[in-house]
Amino acid sequence: MTADDTLLSTKAITKSYGSGDAAQQVLKGIDLTIEKGSLVALQGRSGSGKSTLLSILGTLLKPSGGSYEMLGTDLVDIPEHALADFRNSHLGFVFQFHHLLPDFTALENVVFPAAVSAGRETLKARRRARELLEQVGLADRVDYRATELSGGQKQRVAIARALMNAPELVLADEPTGNLDRESADQVMDLIDTINGDIGTTFLISTHDEKIAARCHDEIHLDEGQIFDA
């Protein structure tokens, strides 16, 4: 793997909550490198630190120690507004509970990341959002409100939203955890296709062995440490 292939790397990332005797160390020195275009499963038991690691990689949480670099940018010592801009441009999120904006249509939800950076919904952005919704099989649900969609449809809208600004990395936290098997397979098919066609990197936190088996790489986390990457 060359430096050009590296999307992100962390060195000795730690995260503790609380202080003094009550301090709880959730991550205990994570060294991690993820290549561009990879499809990686992050596995581990509940409480192993998966969500905390995803939050740190998603720049939603600051690590207590260590370094984190993505696309040549140091993401630990960076001002908050610059971090928000970086997140908007280079990162996408898919959560277990879709977290769509309920009062907005599918199209408006997908456009959101682009509108935040542009300050308005441009025609170009709306066109791209429509294409993405077609890509995830929701061309006929463009103007449906989030509350009018099924669980699987909502998650597909969330994936389209995550892809709106063409991010290099999409972090998915149990994206199929709240779906039935059929919907889960459809969502995973979609992620697989996007990863293959566009080359977007996915890091998927999951308990589901079947989902993990469809990924190219696996990271196993236990008690805040990677034991088999």
Place this chain on the structure above:
Amino acid sequence: MLYQLKIAFRYLSAGLVQTGLLVLGVAVGVFVFVFMSALIGGLAVYLVNQTVGNIAHVTITAPERTPAVLYGPDEGALVAIEKSNARSAQIRSSAETIRTLRQMQGVSAISEEITGNGFVTRGDIVKPVGIIGVLPDKLSAIADVKSRLIAGSGDLPIGSILIGKTLAEDLGVGPGQSLRLTSDKGVDSALTIAGIFTFGIDRLDARTAYVNLKTARGLLGVKYGVTQIELRLDDLWAAPDFAKRAAAVTGLDATPWTANNTQLLSGLQAQARSGTIIKGFALITIVIGVASALLLSTYRRRSEIGIMRAMGAGKGFVIGVFVLQGALIGLGGGLVGAGLAYLALSPFPPPSEISTGSLPIDIGQGGFGLAIALTLAGAILASILPARTAARVDPVTVISQ
């Protein structure tokens, strides 16, 4: 800003009933604000019209003649100064003074007068009166006597007199009859009653008598000039400043109406303060209402705020969304409240035309623009706390819930 406005509008339109009630609450506050402004303003106009409507705004008189002191206390002399009572102070060069006053800005009417005291006698009945000698064409220049006539005419030829309704009733006389007027200078004259007026103020109706300026000159022993010049101004509240300027220009004493109506002024000021307090409470209610509603919205939409932050929306973006919601509520409530107030207050006649017992509403003093602007500012202010609370939402915490 445009996109934040869209989100703010969408959030408000998503809960139409809640937003409608909130806007209605703000509108009620604005209605109270406008109503109180129009009522307090109208009351002031009404009271001033009732009390000041028939008096001069500024009265010019000759300065009191104080004897010159030749020896002061430092020189070991006991000095006693007695006010000169030999004759009433007169403005001898009245024509020149009137010319000067007429050139001053803001003067709407001038009337030169000779005033004094006397008694009217009819048979055995004797009543004290204040004598006002005026030029016939200036009879209504200061107090609109002609419009207050209830009998006879307002012509005031030499040898005639206009008396108030109460005095006429006390004396049992009417137009065309005569009575005897004796001045405090001891001069008396038989005068024919030309007309009877009423100002609706018993003190004036019982004690005021208008005579021709020439009649007054003889009765009160004023051979030259006049005893006072009365002025009406375009803006009665400009009287104190005008009086200062008039005194400086003429070298005479100039007394504004405010100097002799301190109780009325303090009453009006107390009334205005009460109105301000009520309007202040209305604004505070608006601020609390908007703040609490938006705080509730912040709590309800925490996960959405978290997701916005995760998608790269900065704190400023989130603050903008909530401040704009406050602004939209304030503007909407302000416009609705002002509109309702306008519709409700429009049918009221101006305070100068109302009948006794009616509400003196002056819609011109409703302060519609101010009410909308203050409501908008108050609603924006009220939204700052919820907006800051929203901006502090931790995306990790709310997304994982």
